[in-house]
Amino acid sequence: MCGICGIIENNGKIPSQSLIRKMMDSLFHRGPDSCGYYRDRKAALGHTRLSIIDLTSGAQPLSNEDETLWITFNGEIYNYLELRDLLIAKGHIFKTKSDTETIVHAWEEWGPGCFERFNGQWAFAIWDTKRKELILSRDRHGIRPLYYAKRKNSFLFGSEIKALFCDDSLDRSFDTEGLTEIFTYWSPVAPRTAYRGIQEIPPGSYSIYKEGKLTTKPYWTIDFKSKTLMSKEEYEECLEEKLREACRLRFTRSDVPVGAYLSGGIDSSITTSLVSQYTGSKLNTYSLRFEDTEFDEGNYQREMADMLGTEHHSLTISNSDIGSVFPEVVFHTERPILRTAPAPLFLLSKLVRESGFKVVVTGEGADETLAGYDIFREAKVRRLIGENPDSPENMNLVGQLYPWMERSPASTPAFAKSFFGKTLDLDDPFLSHRTRWETASSILRMFNPDFLGEHKPESLIDQFKKSIPNEFYQWDDLQRDQWIEYTTLLSGYILSAQGDRMLMGNSVEGRFPFLDPQLVDFANNLPVGLKLNGLVEKFILKEVFKNRIPKSIINRPKQPYRAPDAQSFFFDSGRQEWLDEILSEELIEEAGIFEPKTVKLFTEKCKKNRSRKMSNTDNMRIVGIISTMLNYKQMIKREYGPARKYAEPLHVIDRL
Numbered sequence: 001m002c003g004i005c006g007i008i009e010n011n012g013k014i015p016s017q018s019l020i021r022k023m024m025d026s027l028f029h030r031g032p033d034s035c036g037y038y039r040d041r042k043a044a045l046g047h048t049r050l051s052i053i054d055l056t057s058g059a060q061p062l063s064n065e066d067e068t069l070w071i072t073f074n075g076e077i078y079n080y081l082e083l084r085d086l087l088i089a090k091g092h093i094f095k096t097k098s099d100t101e102t103i104v105h106a107w108e109e110w111g112p113g114c115f116e117r118f119n120g121q122w123a124f125a126i127w128d129t130k131r132k133e134l135i136l137s138r139d140r141h142g143i144r145p146l147y148y149a150k151r152k153n154s155f156l157f158g159s160e161i162k163a164l165f166c167d168d169s170l171d172r173s174f175d176t177e178g179l180t181e182i183f184t185y186w187s188p189v190a191p192r193t194a195y196r197g198i199q200e201i202p203p204g205s206y207s208i209y210k211e212g213k214l215t216t217k218p219y220w221t222i223d224f225k226s227k228t229l230m231s232k233e234e235y236e237e238c239l240e241e242k243l244r245e246a247c248r249l250r251f252t253r254s255d256v257p258v259g260a261y262l263s264g265g266i267d268s269s270i271t272t273s274l275v276s277q278y279t280g281s282k283l284n285t286y287s288l289r290f291e292d293t294e295f296d297e298g299n300y301q302r303e304m305a306d307m308l309g310t311e312h313h314s315l316t317i318s319n320s321d322i323g324s325v326f327p328e329v330v331f332h333t334e335r336p337i338l339r340t341a342p343a344p345l346f347l348l349s350k351l352v353r354e355s356g357f358k359v360v361v362t363g364e365g366a367d368e369t370l371a372g373y374d375i376f377r378e379a380k381v382r383r384l385i386g387e388n389p390d391s392p393e394n395m396n397l398v399g400q401l402y403p404w405m406e407r408s409p410a411s412t413p414a415f416a417k418s419f420f421g422k423t424l425d426l427d428d429p430f431l432s433h434r435t436r437w438e439t440a441s442s443i444l445r446m447f448n449p450d451f452l453g454e455h456k457p458e459s460l461i462d463q464f465k466k467s468i469p470n471e472f473y474q475w476d477d478l479q480r481d482q483w484i485e486y487t488t489l490l491s492g493y494i495l496s497a498q499g500d501r502m503l504m505g506n507s508v509e510g511r512f513p514f515l516d517p518q519l520v521d522f523a524n525n526l527p528v529g530l531k532l533n534g535l536v537e538k539f540i541l542k543e544v545f546k547n548r549i550p551k552s553i554i555n556r557p558k559q560p561y562r563a564p565d566a567q568s569f570f571f572d573s574g575r576q577e578w579l580d581e582i583l584s585e586e587l588i589e590e591a592g593i594f595e596p597k598t599v600k601l602f603t604e605k606c607k608k609n610r611s612r613k614m615s616n617t618d619n620m621r622i623v624g625i626i627s628t629m630l631n632y633k634q635m636i637k638r639e640y641g642p643a644r645k646y647a648e649p650l651h652v653i654d655r656l
Contacts, residue, residue: 002060003027003048003504004072004146005158006125008134010212013153014656015044021649022166024048027159028644029332030074030504036060036651038070043127043134045072047651050507052076052359055255058098059651064108065093068130070653073100074159075122075144076511078249083117099253107135112206115219119249119517123201125157133210140220141365141515142190142203142491145500148214149198155209161198161334162643165635171197172636174593176455182336183624184441184457187492189464191216194335194631203491220517221469222486224479224524235530236544238522246516247274250361258359258511259284259352262312263561264300266541267363267372269549271513275361276308285310286352286360288344291318292564300553307550315351317344322568323576327630331640332505333497336628338440338620341563345502353506364499365514368490369523370538371478371531372558377401379432379481380532386424400535429468430461432481433488437461443621446598464488478528565619569626570606582629591632599625 005023007015017039024035024046031048038045038061047060053076061070077083080099083106088094092105099120106114107126115137123146126135136157138146148157149164156164164170178194181187188194190202201207204220230238251258260272262285276283285308287301298314305312322343329343330336352360367373381397428434441457467487472480495512503510513519523531526540533539537558546554569576581587583603588596606614606622614622634640 002050002072002074003030003046003159003163004074004123004125005046005163006072006127006134006156007044008127008155008209009042009153010155011153014041015039017044017654019167020044020046022643023156023158023163024649025643025645026163026166028646029507030159032507032644034059034650035646036649036653038063038072038127038653038655040129040655042132043070043129045070045125045127047072048646050358050509051256052509053080053253053255054096054098057096058100060100061651061653062096062098062100062104063653064101064104065095068128069104069108070127070129071100071104071124073103073122073124074146075120075124075139076253076509077102077118077120077122078253079117079119080253112217112219115206121512121515123159131210133208135206135208136201137206137219138201138203140204140517140520141486141495143495143500143510143512143515145496146201147193147198148201148207150214153212155212155214161193161195161635164198165638172638174632174636176451176453177460179336179593179628180441180444180452180455180457180460183338183443184437184460185488185492186338186440187489187497188335189488189492195635222483222524223521224471224475224483226525226527228525232530232543235526236540239519239526239540240544242516242519242522243270243513244274246513246519247271247361248278249516250511250513251275251278254359256358257284257356258361259286259355259357260310261285261348261360261362262287262301262304262310263363264297264304264553265363265559265561266538266545266549266553266556267366267514269300269304269363269553270541270545271361271363272304272310273308273545273548274513276310282309282311284355284357285312286348287312287314288348289314289316290344290563291316292567295562295564297559300556303550303552313351313355315344315348317347317563319564319567320576321347322563323579326568326576326626327578327634328505329502330627330630331634332501333627334501334631334635335497336624336631337493337497338443338624338627339563340565340568340623341561342498342502343568344563345498346505349503349506349508352508358507359509359511360503361511361513363512363514364494364510365490365512365520366538366541368482368485368494369514369520370526370541371482371528372537373485374401374558374560375432375436375485376478376481376532377535377537378435379477380535382424382431383426383477386426397535429465429472429480430484432477433484439617440620442617443624446594446602446621446625448592448595451593476528478532479524482524566606566609566614566622569622570609579626582626582633587629587633591629591636593628593632594625 033051035048045061077099080102087105121143123144175196178188190200207216289298290296530540
């Protein structure tokens with residue numbers, strides 16, 4: 001993994017060497033091993049390197065053989081060796097052994113057709129010196145970030161928004177619609193971001209910038225068409241084969257050691273089990289534990305680590321640990337968040353880095369591709385109740401939904417009946433996510449009406465409805481629900497706020513076998529009953545590995561990854577010195593986002609909560625307010641520490 005950035009000038013002005021250097025410095029954490037830049041009279045490309053493949057000759061920016069194409073690349077192309085052989089057979093000449101150079105030649109040979117050939121995770125920019133055009137591309141699921149800003153006479157891009165904000169002429173203000181999306185979907189939906197004038201290349205897309213115009217096109221879209229009908233046994237055999245190959249590529253295609261995250265759930269247990277077969281020494285595994293037993297999965301982690309004989313490392317997180325590190329976490333997320341869950345992951349990646357590892361394999365993506373989330377099971381129950389609200393059998397299904405939850409609806413039948421038994425619009429395309437969105441958007445009631453203006457969740461959702469593909473209404477209910485999850489949450493929150501940002505904040509690369517493109521396409525075309533069988537989530541995955549993973553893990557109720565929220569700032573968390581300033585009436589009034597008196601009353605309520613337990617909505621409210629105000633200080637007011645600086649770029653190509 002690395003950091004990338006760049007400048008294109010359109011009015012004859014030479015790209016600023018000072019600015020490209022500042023942009024690279026702002027991305028130091030993404031690539032602390034070295035940095036370099038390319039510059040000519042129109043373009044500058046910057047690169048900060050985290051060395052993973054071809055440690056000796058893979059410095060960037062890098063070119064093709066006649067130096068007409070220059071690339072800066074963040075990511076990995078796992079099938080680069082196979083593509084390299086194809087390209088050499090077609091006459092291409094390689095000067096390095098890196099996967100980066102494969103991209104340049106693949107673009108030369110196939111143009112936009114190269115993207116569908118790549119098996120990997122990427123964000124890259126190619127500058128074509130002949131055509132005077134910039135090509136930007138992002139992987140299918142948006143594992144790697146890529147932002148841009150258009151000015152009148154120039155264009156900026158970068159792996160993170162803070163790189164773009166190195167240009168002092170850019171407006172620094174929140175985008176109201178972007179914040180409304182965050183406080184509805186949990187994340188802005190690309191190309192929108194939390195900041196005015198800053199946009200993001202959508203997942204599965206590429207853009208061409210030329211003569212001041214940006215054109216963006218998709219090269220991949222989510223598809224649930226059934227291509228091949230097979231027996232259950234054949235589906236199982238095919239799933240195992242594709243997952244095994246995905247793990248092999250992500251573990252063996254590296255010139256540095258690779259570790260594995262082990263959460264205690266089925267997904268990471270399976271990926272850890274598979275990658276352990278490709279190491280000649282003990283596999284290093286890493287787990288999060290919590291002092292609060294409600295969130296702890298330590299017993300399952302230890303059972304799996306003992307079974308595989310790994311060199312196991314665990315990190316126990318206290319509430320005060322989360323509160324103390326939260327400002328740094330928000331600095332890396334670069335957007336408001338509604339949960340503290342990224343914070344422990346940030347601390348875990350720090351442990352990985354401190355133990356000498358740069359790469360970890362993780363189980364993210366399984367819940368999206370194989371229908372593992374509670375939201376899919378909940379939607380199924382909602383639809384059953386909606387079709388037959390008088391059926392006691394259907395209402396009894398509610399008790400099977402949240403076995404992990406300390407205060408499950410099953411423990412209060414009256415609430416469950418009122419919540420799940422209310423009249424539903426069964427034709428609502430967003431039925432599965434409507435409740436989540438309504439809960440999150442209730443926080444908008446605390447916003448300053450002058451800031452919010454006419455932006456409302458209802459209008460956002462109506463607008464989002466226009467992006468539904470034509471095939472949507474031909475899909476099964478579960479497939480529709482998966483499309484919504486893919487589109488609104490996977491890239492913007494799971495793979496960004498909890499994924500890339502928390503890993504790269506400590507210079508660690510994450511690899512995700514369950515998001516292998518061949519595996520995803522296969523999973524998207526499985527019969528829905530093999531994904532959600534009754535209320536058994538990830539059914540086919542459990543069937544395939546039921547005799548190879550401990551039964552305690554295979555059969556355990558689905559427990560989503562969570563972390564203490566309000567408890568991390570109040571109650572037993574210890575005094576967070578920065579918190580009083582963030583929540584002060586003066587700063588909240590200055591920012592103009594929230595109603596100061598409303599926030600004051602609410603935070604006082606939080607502090608006086610002697611039960612130490614708060615509702616799901618109140619937990620999101622306090623985390624959302626705190627993270628928004630931290631963003632205000634860090635990104636809008638620029639009150640964050642100076643970036644770590646490189647001594648000098650080690651790889652410079654200056655064509656002035």
